[in-house]
Amino acid sequence: MKLSKEKLNDALVLTVEGRLDTTQSDAFEKDIIQILDEGEQKIILDCSGLNYISSSGLRIFLIIQKKMMGIGGQFSICSLQPAIMEVFDMSGFSMIFSIHPDLETALKQ
């Protein structure tokens, strides 16, 4: 799993690549919490390179969502691969997150 960040317009774009499972989630959570503590108001998670997510990964997405809701910020996810999008749809998580087909659309939001 690889996480990189880039500031685009008013949003902080986090790009996650690889697998987000139990073994990777601790490190991911640590990095994410550090980023969240910086107080960004708009975060976009670019998941174009994310090819697997387990419940541990989803838990971290929920942590971000909760934190952003708490500070009145905006959190969105973009470019989910079809297989991952299916996980969100099947579990109903797609109703909780703001999901966009690509980064461009997410930035316009």
Next chain:
Amino acid sequence: MIIGFGFFPVIIFLLCLFLLDSFKLVSPRWLIICIIWGIIAAALSYYGNNAAADLGNLGFEDVTKYVAPVVEELIKGIFIIILVARRRVGFMIDAAIYGFAVGTGFALAENTWYYMHLGHDFHVVLAIVRGFGTAIMHGGTVAIFAIVLIEGVHRSNRIVLGGVIGMLIAIILHSAFNHFIFDPFIQTLLIITLLPLVFYLVFIYTTRHLQNWLEVEFNNEIDMLRMIRKGQFRQSKAGGYLATLKEHFPGETLMDMYCFFSLYLELSIKAKRNLLLKESGLPVITEPDIKDKLLELRLLRKQIGKAGEMALLPLVRMSHRELWELNQL
């Protein structure tokens, strides 16, 4: 102030346990019902103990040491058995909290009785021993009973075995406390140091267990449902297994078994999603069609019958935890 010593420790202890429940497995409504049952249990125990004393012509000491632990633990435990049987308890954490809540209700009622009857004799030392010692003991014994009971249900799916062992432990601990083997202050100190440690270990163990369970089951169920929806289920091991059942079940039943399995997967995934949402402190989602789907699942389960359910065991175990999980929807 003195009254406070008799009442607040057990309430604060229960509140701490409730707040430590990171997955929010405990419903506040059931928690309150547990406390109310504890109060009722105290009243029933009062009459039960008196009746037993009259019947056996026993003195106060015999009643406190041998009769009360049996009568009180049995009456307190009844409600926990009902909760487990109704699949309202899924893990050790919620079992322990519900159990402690019953004991809290019991202790509050008992200490009120003492306060009302002793008046000025309800002095600070007695209040401390009863508030920190006896009250926490009452919560602790039911919590331990509930923990052993739910573990028994999970390990062997035998509520009776878990219930008997758990009840014996609760009665022995209660009786040992009432024997005052140690100085009351030392007993109180032991209780307020050991019980939080027990709860802490239970919380750590269950949280880890719950997270592992979610991790493994959630992903497997997603994979299987995905294959079903894509029409690739027959190529999977599970699909192959279901195909072998053709020889043993009529087509209609087989169709129902397939529908049952697929609907179960869908509902189970959504129930796990709700658990994850609760853990994150986000509101759970209740889809408008969930009730209908749960009803459909129940009807399908009835239609496939015991034999169908047994045949589906390698794919879906409708054990206590699976049924409890559906209550999260």
